[in-house]
Amino acid sequence: MSTPIAMPATKKPAAPVQKEDAMLLQKEMINRNYHDLAVAHDSGRKISATFVPGNLNELLMCFDFARSLPETNALQNALRKRTGKMILDAERDGHSEDVCTYVKADLGMMLGGNLGPTGEPLPKPDVLLLSYTGCFTFMKWFELIRQKYGGEAIMLHVPYQGDGRIAPNMRDYVVKQIKDNVIPTLERISGVKFDIDRLREYMRESQKAEENLVRVLQSAKHRPSPIDGYFGAVYYIGPMFTAFRGTPEATRYYDVLWSEVEARMREGKGPITPEGEITEEKFRLVVEGPPNWTNFRDFWKMFSDEGAVVVASTYSKVGGIYDFGFRHDPDRPLESLAEYCLGCYTNLNFPQRIDMICRYLEDYQADGLLINSIKSCNSFSAGQLLIMREVEKRTGKPAAFIESDLVDPRYFSAANIRNRLESYFQMIKQKRSTQAAALH
């Protein structure tokens, strides 16, 4: 079931956007969270900030924190076309043009009075929980915020899977940090005593939502896929990767979402895009790399216009990989949190990332791999050209490479991307005809 809603007026009147009910529900949740953050201090609550990969949402809830996630603030601002100025403001304040634009958008937002994406104030966090998982920039990001605006930063160092596995000492190291550093500091700052049963309860809730998220993401194995596993998936992962995992409302969200997706699958329908349903699935793709947020709708349209559906993506695993079996485990709460942090996509080494992409190409019967290489994100981007070659070599499926940025509108060149995509779709068609000819 879907409901058309009107977008706010821009320079050019846009067509009404198609949204699923779960998307409307999520919008309400996000707006409510921003409101909670705006009034947190007035209502005596403390505020935490933490990053998406390796976020310990269930744990933070044990201390009643209102929860802010700086990357999602930046992307929400980018979707509203606000980050261009924020980035320029940060660069004028001394930040290099070479570094991550999420960071600069966040610092620029603070320089501009710290109004959040919904226009309500985003008060200064009381604690910066630095889940140092899969991204070097995170460490500098919170050091920068702490330097300028104060607040306490707690380091949670998550070792990288350099050998392609989680060794027991890696897990022990993370558990010890949670137990001996993170929890006592959160207790001190919040004034709330830690209750492990409360944590277990949230984790039970997380499990339920995780089951449904996996069902939704794996529905793309169906032909036609009822979802878009990249552009659509960024909505689907929203509550799970941010301030809602472990809450009953997230469980409810994933129930609603799964029933919508299941119905679409049963009816043989394609994904809903902002322009409407994709009625003919012409190409099935796997995408590596985060999306561009400043021109998100235009970017998606370049795919949907061609009947291209993304059936799996790596970005939708950046805040946790659930489709290979991991679930938060209330019976081993701290160990499970550690394994969650260690297992996030950008914490995997290169051979693991390549294996995962090849597996997606196979399992989801995709036509090929597309890499959206993001200027801001060395964690994802450094070495992606090797990923492309290796995947092509191993699967024989065509791969293509486009470049953009997360939230800096200066790095989105629609014409270049469109040209590359058109060539890529031609390449896939050609490959199909060659294969068909070989069969006859």
Next chain:
Amino acid sequence: MTTDAVAKIIERCQALYEDLNFEAVKRWKAAAPGRKAIGYMPLYVPREIIHAAGMLPVGILGGGDQLEVIQGDAYYQSYICRIPRSTIELGLTGKLDCLDGMLFPSICDVIRNLSGMWQIMFQGKYVRYFDVPQNFDDAIGGEYYVHELQVLREDLAKLAGADIGDAALRTSIALYNENRRTVRDLYAYRAREPWQAPTSEVYLVLRAGMLLPVEEHTQLVRDYLAATAAKPRPKRDNARVALTGAFCEQPPLALIKSIEMAGCYIVDDDFMLVLRWLLDDVPESGDPLHNLAQSFLHRSVSTASKFEARREDKGKYLVQQVRDTAAEGVIFAAPSFCDPALLDRPMLLDVLAQHGIPCTAFKYAENTGQMAPIREQAGTFADSIKLWSTT
């Protein structure tokens, strides 16, 4: 010592610096059967363990400005720094074939990802991502780190075909202590009399430490100190500066010379921090891995890739370096697209401003060719220090 002694030492170091075929490593390996060499990238690896395994640790710092990067560019987008592409070029052109393994320390996402690329591209070679703790509690980060050291010890023992005993480790620690002491002497000497030890020379002497066995490098540094002390040189009215940000991808030698020619004495820097990472002697008795871990946790340099646990400590180390070496200003020289250096820079600038320490900043790449703008900027900075500085 004669004036030729300095020239002779520098000539030798320059030859090592320019040798992109790693002939010195090949010669060392050929001198005895079964010898092995292990490459490592910036910032820090415990070279003592490699040495104790009977192997030669070899610092890999990219291709500099003499290497034409052709294949390496095909692996990286334009917005990635230069060191990984020139390192891949070195690998693909066979120049690193003399290495039996590579260590990629935890410094940034680019070098981290390069570790996985190396696993794929150079199969059959030993490759390890060497993670170091960002938690500095003995019972947490310390325990984790000792385990990491033990894994490295076991891996290298396997590669060497023989156990690495505690006694061998203690001997190696003693040798590296000696090397660190000698390098500290060199830095102290340069800070005292920078006209006697220009950084263009000091850099080459340090750089030799990336290739030579530790015993030989220690002697080389001593020889240089003795030779230069015996050769009085004119003292100029230069500004004394500390250079920071150049801890990974190295600036071309011409850039260091340009800064000096512009009227600056570089009295401190963060080149090749592996040589000075541990600030004092590692205890030579007791559990060697525990000792290495303790030194790492509690007595090591502060730099961009290391978390600063307390806000008030940010930049403190740099300010102390400035004070200790009587530097009059700081030059931030960071490689283009270097996340650690460039993200750290605004914080350090802020701290320096609070302490009234003048600074200037520019970016470079290892193959930067145009020195005129850098010379002008450094010259203006030196003039401004001389004319306006109140210190």
